[in-house]
Amino acid sequence: MQLSQTEENYIKAIYALSERSPSFDTSTNEIAVRINTKPPSVSDMLRKLTVKKLVTYQKYKRVTLTKTGRQVAIQIIRKHRLWEVFLHDKLQFTWDEVHEVAEQLEHIQSEKLTERLEKYLGYPKYDPHGDPIPSATGELKEAKRLMLSEMEMGVTCQVVGVKDSSSEFLQYLHQIDVGIGTKIKVLEQIAFDHSLIVSFKKGHQTTVSKKFADNVLVTS
């Protein structure tokens, strides 16, 4: 099925939002906020996507992706993350620069390109944000990741991704020299505001907020 860039962006947004909901659905307003449009535009598009059997939707109710819709979403995410790896590994883009360009590259239509790119990159399993890359057949492994705020005291862990990928957050991380692979040990939790005292690398010690720790994903 030949989808426009706009349709692809909607599908991807619905996927992301519904995956994080316990009932695997989402709402008109949530979609509007995420893709920076107004609710009426979303209503229009949901009608279109329903006709194309990509979403299950009745007006005034919440939306779910159909099986086809989910497959479409996963293929776009696959391309997005492969391009992110390319930009990061081959063209030395920094962590916070890759997303914006991948947002465009994910819409290039050529299966051959995707497969060749994947091979060229050495079949990477994770993108530069630590998110798993779906296989050509749509298999997507769950990354066993924790929020930094969930780590036990005294245990050293490694940064594998972020929850928030706003450029504000990514730039802050860059500023304090935290990236994929950075080793962090949680030393103490402050009862008052749940902020954490942590050490990076060789003893260099800082305090980070709960909000920060909730948005840094780590593996132990």
Place this chain on the structure above:
Amino acid sequence: MQLSQTEENYIKAIYALSERSPSFDTSTNEIAVRINTKPPSVSDMLRKLTVKKLVTYQKYKRVTLTKTGRQVAIQIIRKHRLWEVFLHDKLQFTWDEVHEVAEQLEHIQSEKLTERLEKYLGYPKYDPHGDPIPSATGELKEAKRLMLSEMEMGVTCQVVGVKDSSSEFLQYLHQIDVGIGTKIKVLEQIAFDHSLIVSFKKGHQTTVSKKFADNVLVTS
């Protein structure tokens, strides 16, 4: 200036058509044929591009790119050809596969991407079809493609394309094992009928007609 993909494709078409005209201009109908639209669509677009100062145009007359228009065209061509090199050199796409995908990739907007890609590819001067790659500042060399019949004696060259793409010709090429990338050395020209004695690869030697040599494009 932020241009749509459609506008970019028009600009590129106008560039290609006007470059091959002695007066550096082109016509509504020529553009329509090239980008597979109807003349009224072209008329509309020419009005739009005139307002944006990308073309010089008066209705019922022929159209020329402005200096800005030409710069825009060259930047798109630069991206197109760099992506062709990437697809060919890094992802092993064949010469006839690269164009279609590059047609999409040329519209990705990120100067940094273009510059990094160029560096990554080792600042190539020519694309896989032997066409020159403009520099970041818009400098553009002459094409280095010649007809095989124009080659000097004793010089080894490489096949980069064909002028005639009839299946008779392509089958003949296949039969004598000539394809893109084949190395050819011109040994002798027969005065009588301008046929050429050439050697392929390791000394394997043949005679080809003038008509053949006029339709094989090579770079030295």
Place this chain on the structure above:
DNA sequence: TACAAAAGTTAGATAAGCCTAACTTGATTT
């Protein structure tokens, strides 16, 4: 020079995406 054919433009529609303003529905609270 006249006048027919070709080249090009305008008029009027359509489709995709987006918007604001006005309305409807469903959920929450009393």
Place this chain on the structure above:
DNA sequence: AAATCAAGTTAGGCTTATCTAACTTTTGTA
């Protein structure tokens, strides 16, 4: 159960890009 408010849809309009049919200008040839 009714009232209120948030969530969502519809109505109607705008822009970009396209088309066909009808018209106008330019051209090239008799």
